[in-house]
Amino acid sequence: MGDACGIGPEIIARWWPDGRQWVVVGCPRVMARAVSWMPPDRRPTVRVLSALRDVQALAESELGVWVPPGLPDDLLDAPVGRVDERAGRAAAACIREAVRLAQVGEVAGMVTAPLHKEALAMAGEPYPGHTELLQAEGSPAGHPPAPVRMMLANDQLKTVLVTIHVSLRQAIEQVTFDSVLETLRITHRSAALWGQARPRIAVAGLNPHAGEGGLFGDEELHIIGPAIEAARREGIEAIGPLAPDTVFMRARHAPPEHPGEFDVVVAMYHDQGLIPVKYLGLDQGVNVTLGLPFVRTSPDHGTAFDLAGTGRADPSSLAAAANMARALVAGRKA
The missing domain is CATH 3.40.718.10 (Isopropylmalate Dehydrogenase)
Known part of the structure; x- marks a missing residue:
């Protein structure tokens, strides 16, 4: 889901494809708020999943949300467009759960919406960004972090x-x-x-x-x-x-x-x-973490607090990241 106060939830909602192949790791209330900023005729319906396999039963217009442990109870109170410790804590919780799902084979890969590095630091996280957090969480228990590298591509x-x-x-x-x-x-x-x-x-x-x-x-x-x-x-x-x-x-x-x-x-x-x-151009740029034991991509832009909640955020880079993730998963299976 990324930072709850940034454009992450909104670009997910605006991009949302056939929901039976994707699941959002995040807060249902934050995602419902993002959906509410969309035109009424284009709003997906937010559904909380009790088991990941339930995503296969969703209608095409439904957006499945998997709730990770560790979300702040008052996350919706964090002001949109502002740096907030609660948003940083939630973003880290979402990443850790997505990594866990990838490690146990429940998901084929992950696409991470933008987080805010200052919010992550306010939450007490020792990692300066996605890449370093994924490196630490993606390594097997008891082993040193595997070497990873950041690639930006279009x-x-x-x-x-x-x-x-x-x-x-x-x-x-x-x-x-x-x-x-x-x-x-x-x-x-x-x-x-x-x-x-x-x-x-x-x-x-x-x-x-x-x-x-x-x-x-x-x-x-x-x-x-x-x-x-x-x-x-x-x-x-x-x-x-x-x-x-x-x-x-x-x-x-x-x-x-x-x-x-x-x-x-x-x-x-x-x-x-x-x-x-x-x-x-930011619209087609994709951030890829190389060296992880699973596929991870991300848009190449940040949280764009100035656009959050306005309904004007462009999901193009997220769509490109999703397409690349799908291609890399196919390449890994080949």
């Missing part, structure tokens, strides 16, 4: 990040031989899910002009380059390090006039990789 460009939700200073420190090589391994392994058994992976440099032979920084010479060579010895088709100010244009796939040179770009830090994808 029809024209895919980027995978070496570092995620940390300060720029910390991100530079976290660009290590091991982190770059692990990112290349995860990217190569995951690409089979979307039909590319041997993807062409472009690797962006960290510094301007990819360091210009050490003139503008030596991370490319001593960290990124050696990690690429190690990946290539493992059979991974990694190319670089390449100048980050042109690599995304080279990778952009917009046929027939602009076929991409690469299938995916590995970027060193959050904004380096996400700005190019988001610039191409």
Whole structure:
């Protein structure tokens, strides 16, 4: 469901397809409120599920809700369009329950609506976002968290990040031989899910002009380059390090006039990789967590508090995330 005070519940309601293949993990009252903001002739009916198999008995116009443990009793009192600790607590409870359902095989994958990182922190969660929470919850009990990576993708460009939700200073420190090589391994392994058994992976440099032979920084010479060579010895088709100010244009796939040179770009830090994808448009962007034992996608936008409750939120990115989740589930089964 995402953050109850943001646009998550509303874009779910506005997008809702044939409900017999999907279930919302969330609060029925919050979902009913979101439905009430829709035109009367397009409102699905909210139904609480007592067992997941009951979703198969729903009518096409019904929206099935699975209630997770840990929802605040007064969640509906949290003001729409505002950061609220109750919404952060509910969002975390929904994620944990969705992970549990995926781990026991009750669901094939998950699509997460946007949450608010500040609300998550107010709720006492030690994780800065979805990716880190999913990494912690998705690992088997007693085992260290499995390495995961964030990918943002649309029809024209895919980027995978070496570092995620940390300060720029910390991100530079976290660009290590091991982190770059692990990112290349995860990217190569995951690409089979979307039909590319041997993807062409472009690797962006960290510094301007990819360091210009050490003139503008030596991370490319001593960290990124050696990690690429190690990946290539493992059979991974990694190319670089390449100048980050042109690599995304080279990778952009917009046929027939602009076929991409690469299938995916590995970027060193959050904004380096996400700005190019988001610039191409938020309506089709999808966030995918690579490396989890189950499929997880998300829209590439945030909670949009300024739009919450107005009836103007666009569900296009959520629809794209749902379509990609379905495709990745099919790829995992193949």
